[in-house]
Amino acid sequence: MRGLFGTLMLLSVSVGVATAAEPRPMEIADLFRFVRISDPQISPDGTRLVYPTTQVDLASNKTRTNLYLASIREPSKPKALTTSAKSDRHPRWSPDGRFILFESNRSGSNQIWIIPVDGGEARQLTHVSTGASNAIWSPDGKRIAFVSAVFPEFSHKPFAESNALNQKKLDEIAQSPVQARVFTKLFFRHWDEYVEDKRQHLFVLDLVERDGELVPQGDPRDVTPGDRDAYPTSMTFSVGDDFTFSPDGSHLIFTAVPERNEAWSTNYDLCRVPVVGGNIETLTRDNPAADGAPKFSPDGGKLAYRAQRRAGFEADRWEIMIVDVDPSGKFLGQPKSATVTPTSTFDASPESFVWLNNGAIAFVADWKGSVPLFALAIAGPNLEPKILIDHG
Numbered sequence: 001m002r003g004l005f006g007t008l009m010l011l012s013v014s015v016g017v018a019t020a021a022e023p024r025p026m027e028i029a030d031l032f033r034f035v036r037i038s039d040p041q042i043s044p045d046g047t048r049l050v051y052p053t054t055q056v057d058l059a060s061n062k063t064r065t066n067l068y069l070a071s072i073r074e075p076s077k078p079k080a081l082t083t084s085a086k087s088d089r090h091p092r093w094s095p096d097g098r099f100i101l102f103e104s105n106r107s108g109s110n111q112i113w114i115i116p117v118d119g120g121e122a123r124q125l126t127h128v129s130t131g132a133s134n135a136i137w138s139p140d141g142k143r144i145a146f147v148s149a150v151f152p153e154f155s156h157k158p159f160a161e162s163n164a165l166n167q168k169k170l171d172e173i174a175q176s177p178v179q180a181r182v183f184t185k186l187f188f189r190h191w192d193e194y195v196e197d198k199r200q201h202l203f204v205l206d207l208v209e210r211d212g213e214l215v216p217q218g219d220p221r222d223v224t225p226g227d228r229d230a231y232p233t234s235m236t237f238s239v240g241d242d243f244t245f246s247p248d249g250s251h252l253i254f255t256a257v258p259e260r261n262e263a264w265s266t267n268y269d270l271c272r273v274p275v276v277g278g279n280i281e282t283l284t285r286d287n288p289a290a291d292g293a294p295k296f297s298p299d300g301g302k303l304a305y306r307a308q309r310r311a312g313f314e315a316d317r318w319e320i321m322i323v324d325v326d327p328s329g330k331f332l333g334q335p336k337s338a339t340v341t342p343t344s345t346f347d348a349s350p351e352s353f354v355w356l357n358n359g360a361i362a363f364v365a366d367w368k369g370s371v372p373l374f375a376l377a378i379a380g381p382n383l384e385p386k387i388l389i390d391h392g
Helices: 004-013 028-033 160-177
Strands: 047-056 062-071 088-093 098-102 111-116 131-136 143-150 199-210 212-216 242-243 252-255 269-274 289-294 302-307 319-324 352-356 360-365 373-376 386-387
Touching: 028 386, 047 088, 047 269, 098 143, 111 386, 131 242, 160 199, 199 252, 242 289, 252 289, 269 289, 289 352, 302 352
Parallel strands: none
Antiparallel strands: 047 062, 088 098, 098 111, 131 143, 143 199, 199 212, 242 252, 252 269, 289 302, 302 319, 352 360, 360 373, 373 386
C-alpha cells in the first residue's frame, strides 16, 4: 500500500503544473493545466500500474483521457498505453495480466475495448446501441460483464432484436419534432441527465482466444432483464465496481436499486444471478437499509460489502459486513459487521475498500478532518481498524 501511494504521488508530481519562476496567486488557468489522475489499477503480479489521465484542451473546449502504464518496483517514466483524442477510462487488468479492458467513446458511443499490455492496437469488443461501461473480468478471463442503460420493455428479447429496438427508439426520440418530456414516475432525472425510462442492466459477454487475441464468442446477454436497475443510480450508494463475479465465475453478485419506491427508499440490495441468465436471488433481504459494493476475499471463502442500518436515511453510517460464502457466492451464514462490534471504538464510515493478500481489508474513511487509509483484520485478537497512511 505504501508503494502504491508513493507511486501515485510521484506520478502526480511528474505531470503537474511546472513551478513558476516567481510566486504568484493561483489562477483558473492553472487548474486547467493540471493533468488529473484517477482509478489506478495494479497488475495481477503486482509490478505495474495502469491509470487514466485527463487533460483539458481549452482551444476545443474538450477534455481527453488516455491510459498510462507505470512500473511500481522500478523508477521509470510512465508509458502511454492509449493516445486517443477521445476518452479512454475504467481500465481493468485481465487475470493473466496480458490484456486491459477499458471503455472509450472513440467510435462515437461509449463501448468496451481491449488492448494488449505489451504492444498492439486497441480493439472494440462491444457494439451496443445503448452504450457499454464499467466492464470487469471473470476470474478465469473467459467472460466479461458490463453495464448498459436499456429500455426495459425490450430486455427479455434476444440481443440482436433488443439491440435493434433500442436503437430504433433512440433514433425516434432524437428525430422527433416534439422534444417535450412526459414523466409518470420518479426518478425522471439523475443529476445532469434524464433517465428516459431506461434501466441499467448487467450484460455478460463470452470471450475466446484466437491467434493470441481475445474476441467475442456470440452476442452479449442481458442477465438482469426487467423494469429494475441492476446498478446504483446514485453516487451515494456507489463505490468502485458495484458488481463482481463469484469465485467460480458462475454468478454475478451486484448492487440492485430498490425494487419498489426507489425515489424515497434506500433499500439497495445485494443480488445474485447466473452468468447464463436465470432467476435473480436477493441475498440481503433481511436488511431494510442499503447494501452494496460486494468484494470476495482472495481465497474466495468470504464476501465483504458495505451496509447501512437505518432504512430511508441516506446519511447513515456505512459498515463493512463479512459473510462466509460458497464458490458460487451463496451465503453460508449470517453477515456480521467488521467495523461495528461490541468492543469497537471506531465510529467512521468506510468508503472504498479492498481485500489484501493476507486476508485483511484496507479502506478509506473521513476521520478527524482527513481521509486516512485504514487496515482491518477480520480474524485474530485485535479487530480494531488501524491507520496505515494519514496525510491530512
